[in-house]
């Protein structure tokens with residue numbers, strides 16, 4: 001029996017668009033574990049940046065629900081991300097876009113590091129904004145992948161756009177990007 005008054009329209013059915021938390025995917029779990037230590041994502045309850053990644057299978061040949069290939073993020077710019085008064089530092093915007101592009105390439109192909117990125121700051125990001133980062137990992141050859149990302153506000157405002165070349169890590173990089181640090 002329902003207690004919903006008869007003139008109340010039914011709630012719209014939830015649409016499953018395939019997005020899941022990054023660590024809900026087998027391949028995403030490893031990547032998410034790295035992200036918990038990163039400059040961008042290591043303080044999920046802090047006052048600087050809070051970011052939550054999601055992934056889903058995309059229309060690329062090797063992508064499956066278990067091995068998704070599309071990444072997006074929800075990000076909040078807190079008071080400690082300040083650059084110009086009341087607004088986010090460009091470095092924080094660039095760092096968010098850089099990390100999202102890196103994770104997108106990692107997810108779509110394999111572990112990679114940024115060799116080259118370009119960022120366009122389209123609109124100042126007000127502190128307190130919760131925005132969406134959308135990424136598109138391009139095709140890869142044996143050594144690198146192109147990728148792009150953008151930061152969009154809830155009203156559709158585009159705050160930043162970035163493109164990058166990410167070099168896929170292989171034998172020749174063995175030992176170069178080990179964890180550690182004092």
Ligand SMILES: CCCCCCCC(=O)SCCNC(=O)CCNC(=O)[C@H](O)C(C)(C)COP(=O)(O)OP(=O)(O)OC[C@H]1O[C@@H](n2cnc3c(N)ncnc32)[C@H](O)[C@@H]1OP(=O)(O)O
Nearest residue numbers: 034035038098099102103112113114115116143144165167
């Ligand atoms: C969990 C969170 C992780 C998220 C990470 C977020 C992303 C990051 O910020 S990573 C950190 C910042 N990046 C770095 O520290 C990398 C520092 N740079 C390096 O170590 C090296 O320069 C590295 C590994 C990028 C490339 O070196 P190497 O493997 O010798 O590459 P190399 O063989 O010269 O080039 C490979 C291909 O990439 C291309 N390439 C290399 N550098 C560039 C560049 N700057 N611009 C454009 N293309 C480039 C080359 O032209 C080559 O292409 P092709 O195969 O067609 O000839």
